[in-house]
Amino acid sequence: MLIEARELVKIYAMGEAEVRALAGVSADIAAGEFIAVMGPSGSGKSTFMNLLGCLDRQTSGEYLLAGERVSQLGPDRLARVRNRQIGFVFQHFNLLARTPAVENVELPLVYAGVPGKQRRDRAMAMLARVGLAERAHHQPAQLSGGQQQRVAIARALVTEPLLILADEPTGALDSRTSLEIMALFQELNRQGMTVVLVTHENDVARFARRILRFRDGRIVRDEPNAAADAARALRAEAVPA
Amino acid sequence: MNIGALLRIALRALAINKLRSALTMLGIVIGVGAVIVMIGVGAGAQKRVEEQIRALGSNLLLIMSGARTQGGVRLALGSGQTLSEDDALAINREIPEALAAPALRGGAQVIWGNANWSTQIYGTTPEYLVVREWQLAAGRAFEPAEMSGAGKVCLIGATVARQLFGSADPVDQVIRIKRVPFTVIGVLETKGQSLMGTDQDDVIIVPISTARARVLGSATQAKQRAVATIWVKAAEGYDTKVVEEQVRALLRQRHRLQPGSDDDFSLRNLQEVMSAQEASSRVLALLLAAVASVSLLVGGIGIMNIMLVSVTERTREIGLRMALGARTRDILGQFLVEAVTLSLIGGLIGVGLGLAASVAIGSFLGWRVLLAPEAVGLAVSFAFVIGVFFGFYPARKAARLNPVEALRFE
Ligand SMILES: Nc1ncnc2c1ncn2[C@@H]1O[C@H](COP(=O)(O)OP(=O)(O)OP(=O)(O)O)[C@@H](O)[C@H]1O
Numbered sequence: 001m002l003i004e005a006r007e008l009v010k011i012y013a014m015g016e017a018e019v020r021a022l023a024g025v026s027a028d029i030a031a032g033e034f035i036a037v038m039g040p041s042g043s044g045k046s047t048f049m050n051l052l053g054c055l056d057r058q059t060s061g062e063y064l065l066a067g068e069r070v071s072q073l074g075p076d077r078l079a080r081v082r083n084r085q086i087g088f089v090f091q092h093f094n095l096l097a098r099t100p101a102v103e104n105v106e107l108p109l110v111y112a113g114v115p116g117k118q119r120r121d122r123a124m125a126m127l128a129r130v131g132l133a134e135r136a137h138h139q140p141a142q143l144s145g146g147q148q149q150r151v152a153i154a155r156a157l158v159t160e161p162l163l164i165l166a167d168e169p170t171g172a173l174d175s176r177t178s179l180e181i182m183a184l185f186q187e188l189n190r191q192g193m194t195v196v197l198v199t200h201e202n203d204v205a206r207f208a209r210r211i212l213r214f215r216d217g218r219i220v221r222d223e224p225n226a227a228a229d230a231a232r233a234l235r236a237e238a239v240p241a
Numbered sequence: 242m243n244i245g246a247l248l249r250i251a252l253r254a255l256a257i258n259k260l261r262s263a264l265t266m267l268g269i270v271i272g273v274g275a276v277i278v279m280i281g282v283g284a285g286a287q288k289r290v291e292e293q294i295r296a297l298g299s300n301l302l303l304i305m306s307g308a309r310t311q312g313g314v315r316l317a318l319g320s321g322q323t324l325s326e327d328d329a330l331a332i333n334r335e336i337p338e339a340l341a342a343p344a345l346r347g348g349a350q351v352i353w354g355n356a357n358w359s360t361q362i363y364g365t366t367p368e369y370l371v372v373r374e375w376q377l378a379a380g381r382a383f384e385p386a387e388m389s390g391a392g393k394v395c396l397i398g399a400t401v402a403r404q405l406f407g408s409a410d411p412v413d414q415v416i417r418i419k420r421v422p423f424t425v426i427g428v429l430e431t432k433g434q435s436l437m438g439t440d441q442d443d444v445i446i447v448p449i450s451t452a453r454a455r456v457l458g459s460a461t462q463a464k465q466r467a468v469a470t471i472w473v474k475a476a477e478g479y480d481t482k483v484v485e486e487q488v489r490a491l492l493r494q495r496h497r498l499q500p501g502s503d504d505d506f507s508l509r510n511l512q513e514v515m516s517a518q519e520a521s522s523r524v525l526a527l528l529l530a531a532v533a534s535v536s537l538l539v540g541g542i543g544i545m546n547i548m549l550v551s552v553t554e555r556t557r558e559i560g561l562r563m564a565l566g567a568r569t570r571d572i573l574g575q576f577l578v579e580a581v582t583l584s585l586i587g588g589l590i591g592v593g594l595g596l597a598a599s600v601a602i603g604s605f606l607g608w609r610v611l612l613a614p615e616a617v618g619l620a621v622s623f624a625f626v627i628g629v630f631f632g633f634y635p636a637r638k639a640a641r642l643n644p645v646e647a648l649r650f651e
């Protein structure tokens with residue numbers, strides 16, 4: 001099992017009050033799955049993703065990533081786990097301004113200590129994989145939102161992680177571009193990449209093969225996505241090759 | 242992450258806010274520039290004093306005849322003819338730690354062959370060379386017989402030797418001073434410029450009796466043994482101030498001055514004149530040191546301020562870098578390198594401006610300014626230390642950010 005989450009609880013202290021953002025979440029995710037996390041605002045989706053991504057620590061419960069109890073690791077080891085095993089995609093792309101696309105993609109490799117030449121080659125290959133080889137030297141401001149998100153996806157992929165975590169990756173994109181990005185995720189998943197993404201939109205969730213529904217810090221439904229095949233059909237007609 | 246990668250990140254971040262970076266550097270630029278000028282001026286002044294002491298002789302007192310003021314009217318020094326050779330003899334006799342040399346001075350035309358030159362004639366005693374710590378470059382000094390017998394012999398300064406003789410050997414040549422033939426018996430070592438900036442090597446020294454009888458003439462000196470100046474050297478290891486007071490007391494007694502009345506001579510301690518000059522340049526150096534330390538401090542605070550602003554502005558970037566695998570020390574290093582880059586670039590500009598200002602001060606004020614490589618090293622290390630010191634807090638603040646909160650930051 002790639003991910004094993006057992007009774008994850010996350011409590012934020014807000015002065016006197018406590019916010020129970022996660023109230024006991026258990027889930028197993030196998031390698032190669034494509035999961036959509038859905039639920040109303042404030043239901044704990046982002047909190048869950050942050051725990052999966054080793055950006056934060058749970059208050060209680062257990063989290064194993066590829067069999068490793070990551071919550072016991074020190075900050076530097078956690079940084080290494082984030083660097084090698086997880087690829088993040090954010091709603092607002094989070095590309096470095098005034099920095100060419102290829103250098104943005106190189107960034108995780110910089111922290112991995114990969115030498116410059118190899119770094120550049122791998123970043124260029126990854127940009128080619130998301131269809132942006134000829135935009136490698138454009139800065140984010142010179143790219144459309146969809147293109148920026150592709151660069152961010154290339155950046156998430158460049159260290160060849162175990163899984164991609166994407167918190168509302170289409171939240172800042174129009175619906176047509178959203179579909180393009182989802183098609184890309186689906187393609188990656190077809191090639192074997194594990195993808196977990198948060199979304200509010202059914203059109204987006206349709207691409208996933210399993211949906212986790214959150215409410216008040218718990219998973220209230222965990223079901224396979226019957227619409228996945230339909231989405232594949234939709235993609236074929238919506239996205240020009 | 243290696244330092245080259247960190248440096249590239251820092252330069253890019255600084256380039257994004259060029260004007261802001263430049264303004265932030267200003268304090269460091271001024272501070273480092275002031276350090277450079279300060280050290281240059283200080284070292285130059287010290288060098289100058291050292292050279293003057295070498296040129297003039299150390300522990301020197303200069304007595305000139307004529308009171309400084311008489312009834313409120315300042316008389317030209319040397320015009321009163323109140324000093325005599327006997328005063329010098331008395332000093333040598335009564336004050337064992339002092340050596341005195343009386344001197345007469347006047348201008349004269351000197352001829353050798355076709356060459357002629359207008360120069361200063363000094364009539365004095367053999368003690369003069371000892372007092373002035375003046376060696377002979379060639380030839381010999383006066384002999385007692387030449388002193389007492391008004392011998393027509395002379396020692397010439399390096400400038401006179403060059404002007405009259407060029408590359409020829411002046412020793413034993415006969416020159417004419419005001420048409421009187423003199424044998425050159427020696428050439429003086431080069432002394433360089435005096436305190437007043439005159440050429441001390443443009444001089445001919447003759448026995449004082451000869452000067453009085455043959456060259457300067459008794460007309461200029463009404464009294465038979467009057468002299469314009471007496472040079473006094475306090476022996477090594479004695480306080481020139483004490484010797485100065487002894488000399489003053491002796492002269493007042495010999496001149497029968499009533500207690501309370503003014504001196505009829507002027508006695509100057511050249512050591513003090515020089516130290517006064519040194520002190521004034523030290524004041525300037527101190528002033529510059531104050532400017533430097535205030536600017537460096539303000540510059541450092543400016544860097545800290547801008548780095549704090551930058552950390553806040555780039556909170557999301559920091560969160561992103563952490564999500565992508567940056568460790569605490571990577572973030573710390575990134576912002577520290579950025580602060581140090583800022584201060585070092587400021588420091589290098591400051592070195593450039595400081596050197597330019599030093600040269601300008603040297604040429605416009607006529608001060609001697611030394612450009613020492615150590616000063617550049619010192620100033621640059623200052624800038625470095627300031628960058629590290631004032632950059633550390635903001636960098637640590639960045640490194641301690643929680644990645645989730647940093648990513649969420651608006
Ligand atoms: N740093 C924090 N401090 C205090 N409370 C927090 C913090 N982060 C999240 N919360 C609270 O935890 C709960 C879950 O938040 P979370 O961000 O996981 O929701 P979400 O499902 O992602 O919502 P949305 O769809 O709006 O993004 C919310 O009530 C939120 O207010």
Ligand SMILES: [Mg+2]
Pocket residue numbers: 045046047167
């Ligand atoms: Mg959220």
